[in-house]
Amino acid sequence: MLANSTLYCSARCVVGPAVRRLARKYTGRSALSSLDDMDDVAVTSPMFSSMEEFFNPTETHRDLRAMLRDFVKNEVEPQALEYNRTESFNLPLLRQLGDLGLLGLTVEEEYGGAALDAAAVVLAHEELSYSDPAFCLSYLAHSLLLVNNLSTNATPEQKARFLPKAVSGEHIGGMGMSEPSAGTDVLGMTTKAVFDSSNNTWQMTGQKMWITNGTLDGGNTTGDLFLVYARTGPERSDITSFVVEKDMPGFHVGQQIHDKLGMRASPTAELVFDNVPIPNENVIGNVNGAxxxxxxxxxxxxxxxxxxxxxxxxxxxxxxxxxxxxxxxxxxxxxxxxxxxxxxxxxxxxxxxxxxxxxxxxxxxxxxxxxxxxxxxxxxxxxxxxxxxxxxxxxxxxxxxxxxxxxxxxxxxxxxxxxxxxxxxxxxxxxxxxxxxxxxxxxx
Structure with a gap:
């Protein structure tokens, strides 16, 4: 954990009910005064009395933005250039967003989230990307592609299993959709999962490519948790989504992708599935309905x-x-x-x-x-x-x-x-x- 984490949160806190108290205690509205210049253009509309209200519709949104700007100034900006130069990933900093309650902005409070809306998602990504888009990309892959997806599509039992650790930052992961030969043509994927009724598991084989947060340790091991799409039937649309967990037999990193043009501080990897056994309770949504x-x-x-x-x-x-x-x-x-x-x-x-x-x-x-x-x-x-x-x-x-x-x-x-x-x-x-x-x- 970073040394200054207590500046933002003395204990595990959740954005939402706590964000106003946190922002007032630890930040000022002028925390990054140079960032505020473009928020004060006055307009009128039937719904919003000012542009400020349009971009920050509630006190919670205003306090969340203020807290994020202070966090960006003190924690994100000082590390951005060096991590880009070295093509390395600041995992402790991403976990710190869990301490601040930012990894589960859209997740129900009962699973540790903040239960906020799309406007909160937008302002979080806008503020983080102002300083370090690569770091923000890893945040997006975890908080939206994995966490929000589970919050939206998983059963209550699955949410209870997977979300608390993903929201806290103990587990970091992403989503597996693209493949070496299937990008925009996502339904052309060849990764497949076959059900084995004898032990109530699925056997997954294939590869996923360009996976953000695919590895967190330089290519040695996979990230902690992934929502992976695989073919489960003969029809082109017969796709099912699965939660694949680190250390499942046969699940490993094929390669970490280096020498990228941009987003160099966000880890990208190829993930390989060699007959990975996945329990049936890790199916998210309906079979063939992903x-x-x-x-x-x-x-x-x-x-x-x-x-x-x-x-x-x-x-x-x-x-x-x-x-x-x-x-x-x-x-x-x-x-x-x-x-x-x-x-x-x-x-x-x-x-x-x-x-x-x-x-x-x-x-x-x-x-x-x-x-x-x-x-x-x-x-x-x-x-x-x-x-x-x-x-x-x-x-x-x-x-x-x-x-x-x-x-x-x-x-x-x-x-x-x-x-x-x-x-x-x-x-x-x-x-x-x-x-x-x-x-x-x-x-x-």
Whole structure:
């Protein structure tokens, strides 16, 4: 555990009922004053009296954001650059989010969670990604792809077995869907599980590729817990989801993926299943019915990734603003040059458009169902491209300084590229959105 963990929580605490007390005790609203500049644009609407209320709809959301900004300043930011350079993973820091109650934002309180909404998910990913998108990616894989998926689709007995340790951070894991030859074509997966009625178990064989948190110790062993999708019948849609636990016989790391363009501080691995025996009670949802589990979780996953893009864009804009204030050329600050004015103002407008889109979807998203696929695709498509473009402008505005690690924007640009691939490629979003728009009624 990190030395300063008592600054945020003297004992195990759960965000939700406790977040307001924690934020008031341990943070100030100006904890990261440079981050607050873009939250004070006054607007009016039928539902919200200000932009501040739109992005922070309740006192709980405001306190959660304040606590996260203080945590990011004191714990996440100091380690981000070095862990990126060394391609290493800060597991103790991720476990510390469990101490703060952040690993189970959407989980019922009876299992240790905070029972918060999609807006809380968005602001958590936005704030963490502002400093370290790679660390935030590991957080997303655990808290959304694994924990939220179990919270939404598991039985009460399964939740009692798996969620408390996953919410506390004692167990860290993710989800296994993509394969070496099956990415966007997820239903083309070849990993299979065959039921053995003699001992009430399933035998799983196959491989999963590009698994975030697939290993936590440099490739020696797997993460602790994974929700894994496998083929269980002859039909293309006959997919079932299973909880696969560390140390199950035949379950091991194939390889840790190194030398990635971005997200270098988030561990990525290939997972191998050599006739892994999985007890029948580890089946999540109905046999051959995992596509429903996928759909239920896909919307919040894509919204979380879009929120990560917001953090990247906001950081890039603030770097440009600070540099334009400090750097002089031809006897003037860079703020006096039209090219820099254009880069910053255009980036701000695009960022705010994306932020409003993301929070608008968050306010209407029901975590227990699905039906917002069009805008889940839309937010991620727009924000992923926007974040990479804004980070690119920041590199250009800083010139040579933008090309090196000290100013962070080159890292943000590299990290942003993953958002155009992972969780759905840009091309898959185009296809999905075109299908939904073609079927849907006229826009009003």
């Amino acid at each position: 596509t429903l589990c996928m759909m239920r979780n896909l919307e919040i996953e894509r919204l979380g990734l879009a929120a990560m893009a917001l953090g990247i864009a906001r950081r890039s804009i603030n770097v440009m603003k600070d540099y334009a204030n400090d750097r002089k050329a031809f006897g003037k600050t860079l703020w006096d040059f039209g090219q820099i004015q254009s880069a910053i103002s255009t980036s701000y407008a695009e960022y705010m458009a994306g932020r409003c889109y993301v929070y608008a979807l968050a306010h209407q998203l029901d975590l227990s169902s699905y039906g917002n696929g069009l805008d889940a695709d839309g937010t991620k498509l727009y924000c992923a491209q926007m974040a990479k473009t804004v980070a690119d402008r920041a590199i250009q505005a800083l010139g040579g300084y933008g090309y090196v690690g000290e100013y962070n924007v080159e890292r943000l640009w590299r990290d942003a590229k993953l958002l155009e691939i992972g969780g759905g490629t840009n091309e898959s979003h185009h296809k999905n959105m075109a299908r939904d728009l073609r079927r849907g009624p006229p826009l009003e």
